[in-house]
Amino acid sequence: MGTTPQSTGAVRESVTLSTGEEVSVPLSTEATVFGAMFSANRAAVAELLPDGLEPIRATPQRAAVTFLAVEYHRIGDHAMAPYDEFSVMLPAVESGERSWPFASLLRNGASGYVWYLPVTTESAKALGVDIWGYPKAVAEITHDDHVAGRRTTVTADGEEVITLDVEGTPKVDRTQESVSYTVKDGQLLREPLTLSGKLGAWPYSGQVDVSLGSHPRADRLRELDLGSRALARLSFEGEFVIGAGERVGSV
Template sequence: MPDQRRATHTLSTGQEVVVPLETEAEATAVVVTADAGAAAEWLPDSLAPVRLAPGRTAVTFLSVDYRRIGDDAMAPYEEFGVLLAATPAGGPIPELGALRRGLAGPPGGLGDYVAALPVTTEPARALGAEIWGYPKSVADVRITDRGDRRRTAVRDERGHLLTLDAPWNPRFEAAVETTSYTDGDGRGAGAHGGAPARRQPLELSGRFGGRPFGGAYTLGHHPLAERLRDLELGRPLGALAFDGRFTIGGGRRVDP
């Protein structure tokens, strides 16, 4: 990750955190296909869905167990994310433009728009919403291991959102730089009203694992689950696992 000026933020819950923020975490993810036209309606105007095939894009269901946040700035917590593959919308084929920008300089093209991000504590919600504009909410995110599988169940007062099942197989050392996108106001998918998106640089360093066409998910009866059904989700393209250090930098406005 490029060098960034360190900044200290005091959250409404009283915790102080330093950005770029370094954490230690375990994570699993399952990537599925989705209708690109429907996904585009979730994105800010300055972003476009990444097309994997004619009319299809990708949605990632992400489960994270944070073991350390900064210099123990707050208690560990669990998190679940709904991420839409996205890139700045400029150009007739935006993902090719993003690839060109990525080859010419630091990462900042292809990435994931964070549509929803339930977490298990109020300080965790304040951390993401107040610094980066992540659409965080407090929910029950339960992560359990079953042999070489990891299961995540997510629910809140509105009902059961989703159950995620993924291989737990982090074995290979690697470092990856990528990008997340937000609306910058913490409202999430479909609530942006044309506001410019913001990008956050991410770096993951540790052990990774993967399995093509691995993982499974089951949607529950929850308002967000009903919206996800409208995306015409397909079967899993693959599952990922990660165990290591996750660092997030400060956000910047997206210029399409």
């Protein structure tokens, strides 16, 4: 592990993964994303969060769950082959931070704890696990682009986990900063995220369909009592940068 300077003069950390690839952090990637956010039972979401985090109040009584179907086109300086990913994220705030219905959804909806993160290659799994502690697992992910958007199906251990069909949204050029949370070696980490490119969001949308399969992860998602109508559908195309994990507190 060493350091290399960026063209901007900042310093990046070079990391050799357990699979042999070498990447630099902050890590720059190019990706296409389709996603949707649903309301969920607040107590059930809280049970899935590590100590140090609390679910946002999407509504006075409900929390939220975000699904993101991601197709990576470039990883760093082409450090590894492109791969696909599906994120199940629980929008959250750090303990002690106030969470307000609706307002917290707008402010913190793009930030949260990554609860499940299937990917399509062993290198992709090592990238997330070795550096940040993301809960990555190798699975089969298929994207079916259609005239309105994208349908994504995740299959793990021979069982369907989830299928998400999202209609695309109007997009504008924008830079969005947020954070993700993970637990690595018993430590809660906060990772700064920056999305720069064409970004779109559409509130309270019916142009989303989600179905859960027979996998145990799907059973756990059913326990969250997802809302029947999406709070928002999301789309993005551009550069996605993730920084080094920062310590938040012990768990």
